[in-house]
Amino acid sequence: MNRDEAIDLLKQKGYKATGKRKDILWFFEEADGYRTAKDLTRFMENNYEGISYDTIYRNLHLYHDVGILEATELNGEKHFRMNCTKHHHHHFICKDCGKTKEIAVCPMDDVINALSNYTIEDHKFEVYGLCPACKTA
């Protein structure tokens, strides 16, 4: 999902595409990886007129509910990134910069049989470490 698609989705669901909301989307589009509420706040302070934390959280929740953002826990903090659900995939996540790389492998096929009497609702497969750039630096 990119910024424009997200704005369309918002409008389509009856939410307003305000300036702050567009800025937030811009931030995540540029980030291309996982970012915290604090990262976002700092960005808004530096590049725009600032934003209050309640608005940050309200919009992070909204975006997550609507499916614009996806969330994960990284280094003990909640992180968000633009959601891409066009095709199912998993991520390598850099612990340093938060950037992600798609992993083609999904292990669920092998698992489903082994859990026949369980109800599977969701799964998470994530690989953590350092990306080539952060590895060098």
Add this chain to the structure above:
Amino acid sequence: MNRDEAIDLLKQKGYKATGKRKDILWFFEEADGYRTAKDLTRFMENNYEGISYDTIYRNLHLYHDVGILEATELNGEKHFRMNCTKHHHHHFICKDCGKTKEIAVCPMDDVINALSNYTIEDHKFEVYGLCPACKTA
């Protein structure tokens, strides 16, 4: 890891095996699944003379650092369970009761090749849903 092994490990590292610490281990051994700080506190209030939250958190951290407990995020809350690192494996986790079931599959072999210039430090593969018992209830 069971309670006695954990106590040995504690002593071996120079920590004291106090009454509260043993109670905490007892709780997690019985639980056989993921539990929150609040779950643990409630247990201590009901079954022992109670415990203060600071002691709860100090010991959860200690146990996690030492490797007695492992942690994960479940339903938006931090959960802990007894760690078993004797053999590498992953979990199905019941969103309702927190109990876990080992999964024999680990997808990492397939992934390592695809990430040759990345430094892989860790990975997480978890399947969430309802266990047979909670499914019925």
Add this chain to the structure above:
DNA sequence: ATACATGCAAACAATTTGCATATTA
């Protein structure tokens, strides 16, 4: 115009810290 969004301030929850006291090895 009107429904939704924002900021402010305050509430709330979760977690951590300093320090005095109690406990284990």
Add this chain to the structure above:
DNA sequence: TAATATGCAAATTGTTTGCATGTAT
């Protein structure tokens, strides 16, 4: 006894809420 653990109270951090005002449609 000497080092470590605990409780208490207070501080800190992260997140949420009510309400008045501002803004997009």
